Every structure is written in C-alpha cells, then in structure tokens.
Amino acid sequence: MELFDKVRILAAAAKYDVSCSSSGSTRSNKAGGIGNANAAGICHSWSADGRCISLLKILMTNVCAYDCVYCINRVTSDVERATLSPEELADLTINFYRRNYIEGLFLSSAVFGTPDLTTERMIKALELLRNQYNFSGYIHVKVIPGTDPKLLTRIGLLADRVSVNVELPSREGLQLLAPQKKVESILKPMGFIHQQIQEAREDRLVSEHKTAFVPAGQTTQLIIGATPDRDLKILKLSESLYKNYKLKRVYFSSYVPVVSHPNLPSLFTSPPLLREHRLYQADWLLRFYGFSANEILDSSHPDLSLDFDPKTEWALRHLDQFPVEINQASFEILIRVPGLGVTSAQRIIAARRAAAIDFELLKKIGVVIKRARYFITCKGRFAGVTDFDPTRIRQNMLADGPDTKGYRENDRQLSLFAPIPLGITSC
C-alpha cells in the first residue's frame, strides 16, 4: 500500500481524538538535533471543522482486536485497514516537522493483537525519533488500557504527554458499549503514570539531571451523547480526575454516529455540540475559576443549561452574592461575575490602581458588560436596566440575544455549533 493511502486512512481514523494541545513541556533541542517544545503550545493550522492542528495526529494502525460498539475501527467494522511501520511513522513526522507543518506527534493506535504488542511497536517509533533522529519536539502518546507497567515506564521516558481515555462517563456505559474495556483497566495505568510522575518530580528536587517523566502530564477524553449520563455525573468525574490523578485536561468528544446499533443513538442524531461547548465552559470553571462541580450543578439541576453559560446560571441562582462593586471586589470574586474572564479581571485590577473605574472606563479597557452589567456596580451605580430580580434578569438577558460567546453558528443553514478553542492552543 502506498504511504499516501496509509496517511489518508490513518489520519481519518484518528480524527475523533480531541486533544491537539502541544503545551506544558519545555524540552529543549540538543546539539545537532531537531525540535523543541514550546511551553504555551503552538497551533500550525486549522482544519475545515475549525479545530486547531498542532500535532500529527495519527494511528499506528487501525487493525483492531476489540469490538467497541461506538468505534469505527472495531474488529467487525467494514473499513479500509492500514498499518504504518515505525520507520514510516518516524520519517513522516520528521518530514512534516522540518517544513514546520506540525509541532510534534500525537500517536495512538488500534489494538493490534494485544495491548503490549501494539505498545512495543509504538515505542519502536518513538525510540527512532528520539534516539536516531535526535528529535526533541512534542510527543503525545495514547496509552492502551491493559498495557504492562514496564512498557508504560518506557513510554513515559520518551513522551511529553500521555493520555488514557476514560471513553465513557460511567461504568454502565462502558459495560454496554465497550465490553472489552474495564474501568479498572483504565484507572490502573492512569494511577501508575500519576505515581511515576510524582516520583520523578521528587527525584528532580534532589538532582536536576534526572530524565523527565511525562513532563507535560496526562490527559483523558470521554465521549458525550452516546450514553444517557447526565452532565452532573460528567463534571463530578472530571473533578475527581483532576483531583486524584492530577490530570492536565479532560477532553469531551461529541458522539458522532458512525454505526447503527441498538445500544447507540440513531444515525440521524446530530452531535451534541452545544452541550459539549457548555461542558468545556464548566470544565474551565473547575480548573481556572475556583468552582466546584457541586456549585455548578446539583441533583435538582443535573444538566447544564443550553440557554446560558454555566457561570451565568450559577450567578442567577446565587443573586444574594451580587451585585459586586468593580472598584473593590477581589480577583477571585471578579472572575465569578458572568461575562468577566481572567483577562478582564486583571485589567480591572490594574486600571483601578490608577483611577476609580466607571462604566465608561470599563468599556474602554475592553471589558464587555453586556452580560456583566446585571451583576456589578461601578462607583455604586447599577446599570442592569432591570430590577435586581432573577426572573427579570433572565428575561432581559434572553432578550439581549443568545449566548453567542464561544461558538458560532455554521455558515450552512445546519444548526451545528463548534466550540472556539478557549485560548490559543487549548483545543
């Protein structure tokens, strides 16, 4: 088979992997070598779906021994199959890298025979890259559940980031759709990698010359919309993964129907892109805004609202904490105001050191107050065009138009939404 066809098949097979982030590592180039990592990550292109392309995201092979119902590459699926040799893969990566097409490699694979067999082939490609080509660019490896810890350790010393996919938000979902994967077989490698990262970090405190182990940390991905799991469950899961395994990111992937099966949504179901977008917004609140999952949702509100972003919903349910005075509120309080982000809060704090802030100055320094005005005062003035009452505020905000921040309706008349990556390379 021509290399051209292999790339065509194995790129298409990898496209549902969400992560493209190339951040978090500071690996530097070696003398006479090629490549380095950029701590902030770099996007190199954007595909027609608007997603950033940073890494060469590709499968080593799509020949799979497993039969996960939701997956296009499952053993019983009738798709074209292809396999890249470690040499082909290393060569392709270097050729793309030299032309600045990519920031590095995101390697995953279908289960070729057994997890260990597959992983050994992946390691071979990575060793070629790191040792033969002297490549210090970014490498993200998707770990296959059930891989021997010894092999995991070898991967950890070669890769910048690894991920083990949770796949589905609940044990029941996994049982139903991916019977060969067990919760334990997913959490075990995650826990093992977490522990190794911690140990490597402690070693580095003692000696600077220890080799880095997964310097950019680990992430995971789960599919939403393939099972009936509620958003509350998903957020609680994310929260515990951040807390217990110190994950860098939990990615959500809207389920795109690829196969017809009694256990799955029908082929005519649109991917729940707006819901996915709301989950990312809530995830952002967990990671950067000091919110807990229980603040955002509870058993009487188990799902995120599609009308408003999660912070606005939270604020409307906690009006007793508002309005806040822009000239006095702390950073932590400011970022809890709907419509204000980290950048706005930083600007407010800088500007008020020099002069008291009124609404005019607020606008001038680039703070969008369309949403925020219902929740703030400037020098004691309220500009919310309504009484301070949740129902009235809600009505007014709905009348202001839909919450368009962060997604755009498609050019075509299809009602598809796609999230804008928050931040340059956070996709």
Added chain:
Amino acid sequence: MLIYVYDGYWEGLLTAVYEAYARHEQPDQIVTNARLAQSWLDQYVEITADSEKASKVARSIRRKISAMAEMRLDRVFRSDDPDKGTLIYHYLQLGYQYGPGVDNYLHENAVLEMHERSQRVNFEVHRFEGLMRFVRTDWGAFYAQFSPDHHITDLLAPHFARRLSDQNWIIHDTKRQIAALYNQKEWILTDQMPELLTASSYQDQQATDLWKIYFQNITITERVNPRLQRQMMPVRYWQNLPEMSK
C-alpha cells in the same frame, strides 16, 4: 501644528523625543513622511538622528520606566502605522510622568493603544511560529516565504534557529523584501536576497501532497465550520499555506 520629521529608524525617533524635551517643545506629531496631511499651517522640523541623544533616551526608558515598557515600544515600532511615532512619544511622556506604574493607567488612550498594538505584534509572532511553511529547495536548504503585517522576521528567526537547528533555512518576508538566513550555526538578517534563491526550483511535491492529504482527512465532516476556520486562520495568510491552496 508642530510636526517633527524623523528618518524612520528607531534612533531617529528617540532623537526626536530627546529634542522635544531639550527644546521645551511639544510636537503634535512625530512622523517619517512630510507628505502626511501637509498644510500651510503646519510647521515642519527635520530631526537628524544622533546616536548619543538617542541612547540617552533609551537609557532613561530602562531606568525611569520599565523593561516591560521597553518591550512594548519595540513591538509597536515594528508596525507600519504612520502614527506610531506620535503614539510612542505620548506613551513616553506618560512614562516619564508616572514612572514604572505607567501600564496601569489604562484610562490614558496612549497606554491602552500601546497595549493593544504591542499585543497584536506579539500575537502575529506567535501565529507565524505555527503558520510558517518551508519547502525543500533542490540545493538542500529549506525556504519559507511569508507576508506579515509587522516587521517580525528577526523575532521569528531565534525560534527557528533553536528548533530547526540542523538544517539550513531562509525566512523571507516578501512584503518588506528582507530575509533571515541560517547556516546551522547562526542567523543573519539581510535585505540582499541571495541570487541562488530567486533561481531556485523546489522539488518537494511528495511532502506537500502528504500534508494536504493529511489535512483533508483530519477534518470531522459532520462539524465543518469554515467561518471558525477563517476566524482562527485569516484568509490573508492562506497564500503561503500549501494546505489552503487549491
């Protein structure tokens, strides 16, 4: 109006700032080109660059304002905006008045404007760290052409010198006809295009085709969103992106 005219170089602009203070004048504009809004009411003063005067101003920026201000001034000067000289002068006036805290004075237009413009330049540098595209020439070097909004070639060269250190490369700003040349040891900035370059041919079809096929197949067709794509990767950059060429 009192208008200072400088030579278009950084040293010339700093000399103009020096003269404004030395002569106890407050020029309304500091520009490079006397043709701008010429009127018989305007008084033009030609400023001759003087390295000693310029370095006095340069030192005072570091001493009296901040390293951050120094960075912002450098970035804003890289734009082609005709009013950049005047803006820089206004920002420096505020800097001398308020000192290191000047960047908090966001209610001052000059401060806000400096922030926005310097950010735009830094953002473009970051963008081109990703959007630069090299082709392999038939004589072995890698060649990239780009057409940035700002003069940023020398800000990008160190990045590629660190990253692509084991290959010879050229980054060519076709808008300004300047280039950074790198020989696996060091890079230089030049406006003398090597002849070799204009005569080169590129036989890099295989890599380009592989990249294009990759680019097409990584798209989730159920989520196609050209508007989002254009927003993240503006059309003006497409001319040098093989994946966007038909």
